[in-house]
Amino acid sequence: xxxPYATFRYTPSPDQMRAxxxxxxxxxxxxxxxxxxxxxxxxxxxxxxxLLDDFDRIGEGSRAICFAKKTLEIxxxxxxxxxxxxxxxxxxxxxxxxxxxxxxxFDLLPEDGHKMPAFINIxxxxxxxxxxDRAVEVGVDLRWKNRVCGLEPQxxxxxxxxxxxxxxxxxxxxxxxxxxxARSPTRALLGxxxxxxxxxxxFLIADVKMEGDFPTERWFWFDPPFHPGGSALxxxxxxxxxxxxxxxxxxxxxxxxxxxxxVRPRIEAMLGHSDFSLEWVSIxxxxxxxxxxxxxxxxxxxxxxxxxVSPFGxxxxxxxxxxxxxxAWKLAAVLDGDSPQxxxxxxxxxxxEAANENIAxxxxxxxxxxxxxEAERLLRDAALALATHHGFAKRMVNSGRLSTPTAYAESxxxxxDEREWARGPAPGAPIPDSPFEGGYLSERLGRDFTxxxxxxxxARLAPPGVxxxxxxxxAARRFxxxxxxxxxxxxxxxxxxxxxxxxxxxxxxxxxxxxGKAGEAA
Amino acid sequence: xxDLVTENRFADPDRAFRRLIEARRGLxxxxxAALDARLVLLLANHIGDDRVLEQAIHAAKAAMKAD
Numbered sequence: 205x206x207x208p209y210a211t212f213r214y215t216p217s218p219d220q221m222r223a224x225x226x227x228x229x230x231x232x233x234x235x236x237x238x239x240x241x242x243x244x245x246x247x248x249x250x251x252x253x254x255l256l257d258d259f260d261r262i263g264e265g266s267r268a269i270c271f272a273k274k275t276l277e278i279x280x281x282x283x284x285x286x287x288x289x290x291x292x293x294x295x296x297x298x299x300x301x302x303x304x305x306x307x308x309x310f311d312l313l314p315e316d317g318h319k320m321p322a323f324i325n326i327x328x329x330x331x332x333x334x335x336x337d338r339a340v341e342v343g344v345d346l347r348w349k350n351r352v353c354g355l356e357p358q359x360x361x362x363x364x365x366x367x368x369x370x371x372x373x374x375x376x377x378x379x380x381x382x383x384x385x386a387r388s389p390t391r392a393l394l395g396x397x398x399x400x401x402x403x404x405x406x407f408l409i410a411d412v413k414m415e416g417d418f419p420t421e422r423w424f425w426f427d428p429p430f431h432p433g434g435s436a437l438x439x440x441x442x443x444x445x446x447x448x449x450x451x452x453x454x455x456x457x458x459x460x461x462x463x464x465x466x467v468r469p470r471i472e473a474m475l476g477h478s479d480f481s482l483e484w485v486s487i488x489x490x491x492x493x494x495x496x497x498x499x500x501x502x503x504x505x506x507x508x509x510x511x512x513v514s515p516f517g518x519x520x521x522x523x524x525x526x527x528x529x530x531x532a533w534k535l536a537a538v539l540d541g542d543s544p545q546x547x548x549x550x551x552x553x554x555x556x557e558a559a560n561e562n563i564a565x566x567x568x569x570x571x572x573x574x575x576x577x578e579a580e581r582l583l584r585d586a587a588l589a590l591a592t593h594h595g596f597a598k599r600m601v602n603s604g605r606l607s608t609p610t611a612y613a614e615s616x617x618x619x620x621d622e623r624e625w626a627r628g629p630a631p632g633a634p635i636p637d638s639p640f641e642g643g644y645l646s647e648r649l650g651r652d653f654t655x656x657x658x659x660x661x662x663a664r665l666a667p668p669g670v671x672x673x674x675x676x677x678x679a680a681r682r683f684x685x686x687x688x689x690x691x692x693x694x695x696x697x698x699x700x701x702x703x704x705x706x707x708x709x710x711x712x713x714x715x716x717x718x719x720g721k722a723g724e725a726a
Numbered sequence: 727x728x729d730l731v732t733e734n735r736f737a738d739p740d741r742a743f744r745r746l747i748e749a750r751r752g753l754x755x756x757x758x759a760a761l762d763a764r765l766v767l768l769l770a771n772h773i774g775d776d777r778v779l780e781q782a783i784h785a786a787k788a789a790m791k792a793d
Contacts, residue, residue, distance in 0.1 A: 568740045571747045579750045579758030587743065589789040594732035599739040 210333045211261040214349040220373040228254045228345075229539055231364065231377035233352050233390055237268070237328065238507030238524035239383030240335035240344075244282045245532035247342040251539050254375070255344050256366065258351035258389075262336070267328040267484075268521035269439065269447050273313070274609040274634060275525045276320040277697065281650045283342075284334045285320070292324030293440050298422035300603050302588050304429050308598055312606060317678060318637040319644035323606070325441045327411075328521065355380070355393045357501050379535060381504045383528070386491075388509035394500060400493030401567065403514070404454035405574035407488055408461055411445050412471060414480035418446075424603035426573075426588055430473040435573050435603070437516070438474070445483060448474065449515075451574060458487040490514035490570045492563045498527075499552040506531060511559035513566035516573060516604030523562050526609060527555050533695035537719060547720025550617050558610035565605045572602035609634040612698060616722070619692075619701035619714040628684035628691075629699050635691070638679040645679055650695055653715060655706075656683065657690035662706050665690075667715055694718055730781035 219226040230246055232239045235257035243255045271279075271292070279285035296312045313322035339346055353372070354365030364375045382390035391398060418438065425436040434451035441447055450470055452461060460466060462485050472478045494511035498504060507524025531551050537543035575581035590597035612618065612632035619631060629635050638645040648654070654671040657663050658680060666672045670692075675685050683691055683702075690706040691699055692714050701714035716722060736742045749765075750758040770779055 565740070568744045571744060575747075576751065577753070578755045579753045580747055582755060582758065583746055583750065586789075590732075590785070593789070594785065596732055596734040596736075596739065599734040599736075600743045602740055602743070605740065 210329070210336070212336070212346075212348045214260055214347075214369055216368070216370050217345070217347055219375060220368065220370060222373075225363070225374040225376045227361075227376040227378070229378045230254070230381065230535060231256065231362075231375060231379070232381045232383055233257075234382065234384035234388075234507075234509070235262070235332075235336065235339075235346065235348075236383060236385060236507065236524075237331055237335060237521050238528050239381070240332065240339050241278065241282060241525045242381060242383065242506065242528035242532055243344040243346075244284075244335065244339050244342055245278075245528060246536060247339070247344050248282065249532065249536035251536055252343040252345065254377075255339065255346045256350040256352060257346075257348055258384075260348040262329050262332040268331075268515075268518070269325045269327060269441055270323050270518035270522075270606070271326060271331065272518060272522045272607045272609075273318065273320045273322055273637075274607075274697075275522045276324065277637070277646045278525055278529045279331075280320065280646065282335075282338060284331075284338050288326055288331060288334055289321070289324055291330065291442055292326035293420055293442055294321035294324050295420045295422065295440070296322035297419075298424065298603075300601060301423070301425045301428065302591070303425075303427055305592075307426075307588070307591055307601060315636075317639045317644075319646050320637070323518070325439060325447075327441060327445070330442075352390065352393070355390060355503070357394070357503055360502070362502050377502070379502050379504065381506055381531065381535075382509045383506045383524070384509050386508040386512045388505070390503070391495070391505065391509060394503065396495055396500070398493045398495060398512075400491065400512075400563070402493075403490040403570055403574060404576070405490065405570075406452040406454065406456050406458060406461075407490070408448075408450045408452055408467065408470065408485070409488060409515075410448045410450075410467060410471060410485045411441070411483040412448060412480040413444055413483050414446060414475070415444060416440070416446055416475075426601075426603070428474075430476075431470065436474060437603075450474070452487070456487075462487055488515070490566070490574065492567050492570070494556075494559050494563060497552055498555055498559075499548060504531060504548070504551065506555075510555070511563065513562050514570050516569050517562075517565055518604075518607045519562040519566060522607040523555075523558055526558065527551075529696045530555055534720075543720045547617075550615065550720060554610075554612045554615050554617075557612055557614055561610050562607075569602045569604045572600075573604070609698075615698075617694070617700060617718045617720065619710075619717055621702065623704055625702065625704075626684055628682070628702065631699050631701055633699050635693055635697050635699060636682050638676075638682045640673075640676060640679055645673070646697070648673055649693060649697055652695055653700070653718065654693045655690055655711065656685075656693055657706065658685040658687050662688055662690050665706055665708050665711055667708075667712050670715065692718065728775060728778060730778050730785065732785065 230253035356363040437449040439447040506527035700718035
């Protein structure tokens with residue numbers, strides 16, 4: 205097996221020579237997709253952080269391959285999406301089989317006019333390499349082989365002890381964000397529980413290299429002839445690499461099943477030939493776990509360190525990058541003095557809601573893919589049997605519901621609609637993309653709050669510091685805009701408020717609320 | 727007269743399926759079958775339409791053959 209993991213050089217930081225600990229506004233722990241996205245986002249907002257990683261290369265462990273539209277829109281804003289989308293395999297269609305028979309086909313993005321595809325498949329280490337290069341370019345203070353070995357929360361920040369090849373040093377951080385993965389050492393240092401459900405069934409996961417002529421679609425089988433009693437997934441990556449997942453019995457010996465002489469026959473049975481090479485193999489169990497709170501004073505948790513889900517549905521890396529985006533603009537607003545510390549509580553509320561949604565989807569998919577008993581299998585098989593002819597049962601067949609951004613229904617940053625809207629994204633929901641002035645709407649958002657309005661007269665109502673966009677016909681349709689109406693959109697592309705008849709006072713009030721200043725005088 | 731509806735009627739079919747799975751969690755196949763029988767009687771009475779009941783039995787048996 206060969207894996208082109210990039211390696212990076214440890215270079216001592218001047219902080220290591222200091223007699224008294226250096227103070228930094230934000231220190232991020234863990235240079236995976238989540239930590240890197242957050243670091244780049246903060247740097248672009250004028251607050252380049254310190255980013256610590258205990259290793260000097262990337263790509264360890266079970267790896268993400270499916271990057272969703274919302275994540276790609278974030279990557280686009282961070283300046284890394286274009287080469288990734290060009291190199292990745294864009295897809296939006298999937299097929300679900302039972303035994304050797306096609307049950308149904310799905311299409312995740314039937315609507316045109318979005319800049320980004322529904323999904324691309326690309327190896328996680330390719331994404332990480334692109335993010336590392338970009339982080340360095342935008343001035344992130346990236347420190348490899350810096351392992352946090354001590355962490356002491358204080359009222360106004362956190363004291364860190366960091367181990368390096370040159371010995372230990374200390375730092376003081378106003379804010380720490382732990383993006384250090386499912387086994388998060390930071391979680392352990394704070395003694396935090398990571399409760400939830402661990403499922404018994406095991407899955408074999410393999411990346412194989414071969415010349416294949418399968419279409420660029422996600423193919424999932426229940427009880428296929430080549431793997432009776434289990435489920436199977438086949439998914440294409442760039443460079444003739446294919447991701448294969450095969451369900452194993454709960455009793456399978458993980459160490460034994462990872463051996464190539466055990467793996468190869470299973471994959472040969474699936475592909476009908478042996479003309480492939482194994483690039484990577486692992487065994488995992490489904491886990492649905494989360495921290496009770498993602499904020500602990502000045503320490504924040506994001507990505508797998510905060511929540512873990514089973515992989516069918518692409519909700520791991522995607523939700524982690526969306527955590528990062530949610531936290532980035534809020535941290536920047538606090539550091540800029542535009543918002544109080546309490547704005548950061550909304551990170552826990554909003555991303556906690558997202559984690560609950562992801563865990564609920566993931567748990568339901570797991571129930572369907574891997575029934576826990578004969579009694580559960582009977583019900584699952586009944587749904588599959590009815591699905592051929594009956595629409596309702598087809599809707600119950602669940603091979604993983606693929607990641608979409610969460611609408612923050614409970615957000616304290618949203619202002620409720622005064623009257624009902626026929627269509628368009630509700631407060632807290634992510635906005636749809638739309639063609640806009642020769643490009644796309646998604647390219648025009650993100651720096652600060654944006655007021656998207658129907659007409660020039662309404663545009664003049666925008667408070668200072670808020671960007672204004674006058675909708676074209678396509679956007680007006682997607683947002684159900686009519687003369688005098690408008691949307692206040694947050695830097696992360698979620699709706700803060702919308703107005704049938706926008707007026708200055710209401711826009712200002714919504715902006716104050718979205719900046720976490722609802723309780724303060726105007 | 728109404729016919730058996732086999733298009734989805736749930737706002738969230740995944741949630742409905744999960745509820746049925748949870749109801750049988752930890753049960754033996756025999757106990758689950760006994761639970762199902764009680765559920766069938768309750769839901770059949772709720773529907774309260776002999777013709778629909780007959781159509782549902784027919785659809786279920788057809789799906790057994792396909793199995």
